Amino acid sequence: MSERITHVARRVLTSALVVAALWGLWEGYKWLWQTAGWTWPFAVDDTTMPHLHDVVAAFWQPTTTGGPPLIHSLLHATWFTGKEALAGFLLGGAIGFLLAVALSQSRLLERGILPYIVASQTVPILAIAPMVVVGLGSKGVQGWKAVAILAAYLTFFPVVINTLRGLHSVDPRAVELMHSYAAKRWRVLWQLRVPASVPYIFTALKISATASVIGAIIGEAPASIQNGLGGAIVNFNQYYSLEPTFLWATNVVCAALGIVFFLAVLAAERLVLRGAPENVA
Amino acid sequence: MTGPANVVEIAGVGKSFRGGVTALEGIDVDIRAGEFVSLIGPSGCGKSTLLRIIGDLIQPSSGSVIVNGKSAHRARLDHDYGIVFQDSVLYDWRTVARNVALPLEMLGWDRARRRARVAEMLELVELTGFESSRPWQLSGGMQQRVSIARALSFDPALLLMDEPFGALDEMTRERLNMELLRIWEKAGSTVVFVTHSIPEAVFLSTRVVVMSARPGRVAGIVDVDLKQPRTADTREDPRFFELITAVRETLSAGHVAEPTRAAAVEERF
Numbered sequence: 001m002s003e004r005i006t007h008v009a010r011r012v013l014t015s016a017l018v019v020a021a022l023w024g025l026w027e028g029y030k031w032l033w034q035t036a037g038w039t040w041p042f043a044v045d046d047t048t049m050p051h052l053h054d055v056v057a058a059f060w061q062p063t064t065t066g067g068p069p070l071i072h073s074l075l076h077a078t079w080f081t082g083k084e085a086l087a088g089f090l091l092g093g094a095i096g097f098l099l100a101v102a103l104s105q106s107r108l109l110e111r112g113i114l115p116y117i118v119a120s121q122t123v124p125i126l127a128i129a130p131m132v133v134v135g136l137g138s139k140g141v142q143g144w145k146a147v148a149i150l151a152a153y154l155t156f157f158p159v160v161i162n163t164l165r166g167l168h169s170v171d172p173r174a175v176e177l178m179h180s181y182a183a184k185r186w187r188v189l190w191q192l193r194v195p196a197s198v199p200y201i202f203t204a205l206k207i208s209a210t211a212s213v214i215g216a217i218i219g220e221a222p223a224s225i226q227n228g229l230g231g232a233i234v235n236f237n238q239y240y241s242l243e244p245t246f247l248w249a250t251n252v253v254c255a256a257l258g259i260v261f262f263l264a265v266l267a268a269e270r271l272v273l274r275g276a277p278e279n280v281a
Numbered sequence: 282m283t284g285p286a287n288v289v290e291i292a293g294v295g296k297s298f299r300g301g302v303t304a305l306e307g308i309d310v311d312i313r314a315g316e317f318v319s320l321i322g323p324s325g326c327g328k329s330t331l332l333r334i335i336g337d338l339i340q341p342s343s344g345s346v347i348v349n350g351k352s353a354h355r356a357r358l359d360h361d362y363g364i365v366f367q368d369s370v371l372y373d374w375r376t377v378a379r380n381v382a383l384p385l386e387m388l389g390w391d392r393a394r395r396r397a398r399v400a401e402m403l404e405l406v407e408l409t410g411f412e413s414s415r416p417w418q419l420s421g422g423m424q425q426r427v428s429i430a431r432a433l434s435f436d437p438a439l440l441l442m443d444e445p446f447g448a449l450d451e452m453t454r455e456r457l458n459m460e461l462l463r464i465w466e467k468a469g470s471t472v473v474f475v476t477h478s479i480p481e482a483v484f485l486s487t488r489v490v491v492m493s494a495r496p497g498r499v500a501g502i503v504d505v506d507l508k509q510p511r512t513a514d515t516r517e518d519p520r521f522f523e524l525i526t527a528v529r530e531t532l533s534a535g536h537v538a539e540p541t542r543a544a545a546v547e548e549r550f
Binding site: 180196 | 333336338357358359360362363364366368370372374383384386387388441
């Protein structure tokens with residue numbers, strides 16, 4: 001037990017050291033460029049590189065005179081965007097998984113459909129956003145649901161590709177073994193191919209976790225949603241020259257949300273694959 | 282014909298692959314109930330292909346295979362086969378007990394019956410106490426014993442083994458040979474065993490089917506009349522060495538590029 005505490009303490013210490021080092025780098029760079037008066041690659045001042053303690057302090061400053069502090073509105077925005085991202089992540093993950101299972105059933109289907117799935121990712125999300133938002137809006141679907149669908153659009157792709165790979169990764173003798181038991185196709189799928197692809201699926205979900213957050217943030221702008229983190233970014237962008245720390249603080253929160261999503265998937269992976277060789281140490 | 286009935290009847294089986302490679306040609310072998318038959322031959326003689334044809338995992342191009350008086354296909358659907366490969370092919374995400382229970386789940390056995398049978402099988406392969414271990418926590422020899430327990434768990438009429446001990450070290454291999462014979466006697470199953478080790482084939486088998494390559498044919502069948510049960514002393518028996526020579530000579534005779542008989546005898550020592 002005490003070994004575990006030492007282990008945790010060491011990790012906390014390491015993280016703290018990394019944060020301190022990054023902090024030092026930022027402030028050191030700012031100080032050096034400002035004292036030397038260097039302007040390459042860009043002029044350094046409190047607008048381009050605000051002090052990090054100012055960014056932290058910004059969380060407690062009101063965004064409007066007499067209004068609530070920034071952290072208050074950012075937490076609301078995080079909750080809102082987190083909801084969109086989570087819905088998009090779950091939707092995209094489910095669609096990606098089901099698509100992969102369907103495609104794995106026929107080489108012909110896979111060869112026919114997969115190029116279009118790849119092509120779908122070359123279309124920028126900003127290009128399809130208005131269609132989704134306006135199209136669904138005309139059906140009376142709420143804006144945040146449209147954004148969730150945009151997030152799903154970014155999420156499903158890694159899941160399809162990795163799950164397909166996992167489903168095909170199975171040892172051919174394991175398939176022969178199932179055939180020797182006269183196992184039906186769906187049994188081979190659910191008792192062999194799907195369990196064998198679980199590590200691949202988690203790799204995909206780790207990529208998708210952060211992609212869904214990014215998708216939700218980006219999707220808010222074309223959907224004209226103000227209450228999310230995307231709305232906050234657009235808003236603080238306009239006042240950047242006056243209050244640069246507000247945008248930086250928002251960026252920190254966006255990053256934190258992505259990290260939380262990633263860690264949640266990591267925790268789920270540890271839980272599900274706790275019996276697998278690479279997770280025992 | 283006297284004695285037990287044939288479990289396997291292979292008649293005129295041939296197999297050509299696309300591109301015109303003939304893997305097998307004119308194979309005729311009958312295997313009686315309770316026999317332990319080894320298929321031996323140089324690589325490329327189609328011994329593994331023949332095993333897969335018996336197990337209905339691939340289809341012959343010509344000829345027929347009858348298992349327990351029905352087609353190989355029917356026999357597979359009736360769960361007449363237990364298969365052991367060179368690698369144990371255990372599922373990493375299942376415990377040892379659940380790996381052994383895999384075929385029983387396919388057969389729709391209920392939980393209590395599965396549990397009882399798994400305990401029985403693990404006792405048979407001397408792995409009691411490893412029920413909840415994961416496959417990768419076991420040594421290669423232990424993994425292969427789990428794979429044998431899995432293959433025998435549903436009492437298949439025929440155990441098909443494709444170089445099951447080929448990947449193991451010599452000492453583990455000899456110990457597992459003894460264990461396999463003990464299991465075979467106890468379970469009373471019929472075994473078809475593919476190997477490229479002549480001593481292993483002779484030590485284990487009641488008959489050795491010697492095959493030649495390109496195309497794969499039966500070069501000869503050697504009856505192994507060593508007394509049962511086989512023990513460590515069997516390997517010292519002069520008859521054991523005579524039979525090894527007999528198999529080796531049949532193998533040589535089957536070769537196109539013909540090594541002399543003298544060379545074959547010399548190789549013995």
